Amino acid sequence: xxxxxxxxxxxxxxxxxxxxxxxxGCGHDRISEAIVQVGFDxxxxxxxxxxxxxxxxxxxxxxxxxxxxxxxxSTHGRMPSFATGAHIANRELLALxxxxxxxxxxxxxxxxxxxxxxxxxxxxxxxNNGVYGLTKGQFSATADLDSPSKRGKFPSDEPIDLCGxxxxxxxxxxxxxxxxxxxxxxxLLKAALSYDGLAMIDVISPCVTFNNHDRSTKSYTYxxxxxxxxxxxxxxxxxxxxxxxYGEGETQEVTLHDGGKLILKKLDRxxxxxxxxxxxxxxxxxxxxxxxLTGLIHINTERSSLVKAQNLAxxxxxQLSDAALRPSADALAKINAGFRV
Numbered sequence: 095x096x097x098x099x100x101x102x103x104x105x106x107x108x109x110x111x112x113x114x115x116x117x118x119g120c121g122h123d124r125i126s127e128a129i130v131q132v133g134f135d136x137x138x139x140x141x142x143x144x145x146x147x148x149x150x151x152x153x154x155x156x157x158x159x160x161x162x163x164x165x166x167x168s169t170h171g172r173m174p175s176f177a178t179g180a181h182i183a184n185r186e187l188l189a190l191x192x193x194x195x196x197x198x199x200x201x202x203x204x205x206x207x208x209x210x211x212x213x214x215x216x217x218x219x220x221x222n223n224g225v226y227g228l229t230k231g232q233f234s235a236t237a238d239l240d241s242p243s244k245r246g247k248f249p250s251d252e253p254i255d256l257c258g259x260x261x262x263x264x265x266x267x268x269x270x271x272x273x274x275x276x277x278x279x280x281x282l283l284k285a286a287l288s289y290d291g292l293a294m295i296d297v298i299s300p301c302v303t304f305n306n307h308d309r310s311t312k313s314y315t316y317x318x319x320x321x322x323x324x325x326x327x328x329x330x331x332x333x334x335x336x337x338x339x340y341g342e343g344e345t346q347e348v349t350l351h352d353g354g355k356l357i358l359k360k361l362d363r364x365x366x367x368x369x370x371x372x373x374x375x376x377x378x379x380x381x382x383x384x385x386x387l388t389g390l391i392h393i394n395t396e397r398s399s400l401v402k403a404q405n406l407a408x409x410x411x412x413q414l415s416d417a418a419l420r421p422s423a424d425a426l427a428k429i430n431a432g433f434r435v
Contacts, residue, residue: 101137109133109140111161115154121273121299122151122221126158128276129190132283133160144180144187148173148202151228151301152194152221171202174209174218178400181214184412185401188287189215195222199235199254206256210263213291214400217283220256220294221273223301224312231304240384241311244304256296257391258377261370266394267293268373270387272321273300278388285390291399298386320385367393 097105109130116123133140143163147153149170156165164187168176177191198206198220209218224237236256237249260268267289271279279297286293298312305312311320366372373392380387400406407414421429 100134102139104134104137104140106130106134108162109138109160111156111158114158116151117301117303119302120151121223121297121301122155123158124273124276125219125221125279125297125299126155128273128279128283129159131276131280132287135280136284136287138188142187144177144189146173146177146180146189146191148193148197150194150197150226151223152192152299153197155221156190156192171197171200171205173197174202174205177216177218178209178212178214181216181400182406182411184410185215185406186410190217190219190287192219192221195220195224195234195236195256196226199256203235203254207259207263210260210265210292210294212400213266213397213403215290216292217286217289218292218294219283220296221299222256222296222312223299223305224310225301225305227301227304231301238311242309244307244310255377255381256294257387258374260294261374261377261392264394264397265294265392266291266397267390268392269294269390270296270298272298272386272388275321275388282390289393290402291397321388367391368395370394 097107099105111126114120114123114126132138133143138160140160140162141164143160145156145160145163145165147156147165147167149167153167153173156167166176166180173191173193177189180187181189193202193206209216222236224234224241225243226232226234231244233243233249233251235251235254238253239249242248257268257270267286269282269286271282273279279295282295286295300310300313307313308315310316365376367390370392377387377391407418411419
């Protein structure tokens with residue numbers, strides 16, 4: 095039987111992983127399926143992919159896609175440090191981090207803040223369900239005030255909007271999507287993998303066990319009723335060079351650093367994802383109206399990535415010899431002199 099293969103000579107099945115242990119219907123599994131589709135479509139070489147995660151239901155999911163890639167399940171909330179270090183050591187690996195709303199917005203929020211500041215080339219996926227699924231459904235820091243628990247109790251603290259936080263910190267690629275919307279999520283993931291810097295995607299992902307009831311703002315039903323699409327992104331893979339002409343009107347094309355392209359199709363409003371102030375205003379307005387903003391919220395192709403900002407060597411550090419990594423006595427003396435007043 096003929097089985098379709100991609101440009102890497104691999105089948106879609108070869109981008110899979112272990113059998114999922116998630117609850118049946120969990121939104122996280124749909125995100126894993128989207129990543130498998132992206133890996134196959136782009137012809138990724140699994141041995142050149144690095145998967146990172148922290149602790150929580152979401153952080154289990156890297157086991158379920160691209161099973162032959164490098165991977166590390168790190169400590170709770172500390173994945174950004176591990177991922178940044180791995181990227182600095184060997185940026186030939188395509189780094190992908192999976193976190194959750196608890197792992198990112200609570201114990202790991204400080205790590206998230208400084209990862210955005212440093213801007214490593216990393217696709218950072220937040221699988222956001224508003225609860226702590228592994229510890230029986232307590233509210234997470236992203237739970238909305240008007241979204242009760244399965245037992246009818248309401249959160250007492252204001253929620254953290256992770257897209258709004260990322261924008262405030264200057265993140266150059268900010269997007270939001272829904273786990274059940276592959277038509278939108280897949281091209282967003284492809285674009286994020288091509289961005290030269292930190293690309294954050296907040297994916298609303300219903301917890302079918304604790305947070306998918308009728309009154310939950312993280313449920314399948316709520317999202318279908320309140321989702322607002324500003325544009326449908328499509329993507330041209332990085333291995334095809336594209337000349338892009340920015341323009342007003344029905345579409346806006348955004349060039350990514352490696353030659354990839356996003357085509358943003360305007361629907362009911364003239365939305366510019368390169369306008370950070372406008373993006374922040376849109377998030378505020380949709381939250382005030384009780385709707386969910388999805389799509390490419392903001393992109394900045396001018397911001398320098400960590401590698402460029404720190405002027406790192408062209409060759410990955412992991413491949414340099416000891417002699418190259420150790421400065422001479424004269425070089426070290428000059429470095430130390432630079433710290434003296």
